[in-house]
Amino acid sequence: MPVFVEETAQLSKARLKSDLIAHNVALPPAKSKKGTYVELHKRHVQQKTCADFSSDEEPEADDEEPNVAKILDPRSLTDDDLKAALQQHGVKAGPIVASTRALYERKLRNLLLSNGLDKVNDKVNGAGEAVLYSDSEEEEVSEEEQEQPVTEEVQTQTEAAERSQQDHKQDLSSQSEDHVYPQCFLVSSRLEPAQEPSQDRFKDLLADTPTGIYATRRRPIKGAAGRPVQYALPDTLLSPNTLQRQEVERRLVPLKIQILVFFIVAIILYVILVLFEDYTFNPLLALIDIFNQGLNSDEAQELEGLLEVE
């Protein structure tokens, strides 16, 4: 593969060194030229058919496909193999026909992505390894830290996962500042809070059960096929404010009627007063006079006295 030959030479010496260590290849003497490292690297590392080393300085998006499926590329599988692979992941796939193939391939790819992450989580415990990287500049450092304590087998998977994870991270465009911590792998592999919502959604789709992966997780359809529709919201669709206002208004309406009635009664009383004035009913008249003249208690008493006299 000519691509890798070129890019190996572009890697730094330190990088090549760490790669060789990771692959348990004996290092050349300390002051060897870079060429020696490149040779060894090409010979040993690339023989392992892991196509992950060349992509350091390249945009990650290109390498997602070959990296994700190191052994099985969904595209190269036959229909039956694809179906079997999906079954392994716990997905009950339907017939793989021309129209459905692309969808199932995509699904398998996503499953491999998340599987790669899970495998790495399981195998490496506190090995000072981190899967997540943000910037390409940090890669050298993180690569070194990552590769040293890890075995070969895990390392390839890690790289694949890391690459795909990296790609995914970049897709999510959240460049975190977190560098590789040479501490509990699980801590760093658990995604940063900033990313968690989107990653969790992604993971939720794929990794639900502890044993396998049940891929589909959809909301049940309300109101279809005899399922009762249960609304979270009340039927009226009115805000509480509106409801309160309506209640208050309900009280106000009879209040208006009450005011009306009051005025009507007042008018009737006035009419009666007028009538009684005509009949010159004395005590009533006096009382009315008192009433009309005011509510002053002294005056009222005087007037009452007058009344008695009269």
Next chain:
Amino acid sequence: MSSTSQKHKNFVAEPMADKAVNALAGIGDVLGQRLEDKGFDKAYVVLGQFLVLKKDEELFHDWLKDACGANAKQQKDCSSCLKEWCDAFL
């Protein structure tokens, strides 16, 4: 009060026979044209695709998006329409 559209109700009310793809809920003129260009010229062909995907709504959503560029609401409308039709008639 139901949250399904009139189109949905019309579609689910009777066997789809030879209805055009426009008759599906969520599929209007533009999307219908795109589907027809791809060969899905009748509603039953889309039903066929839905069934081949084992009535999996998520996969159907993905497929619909690829096939005609439906947005999430349209995908959901279409898949729920088909699902209800299947529950009633299949």
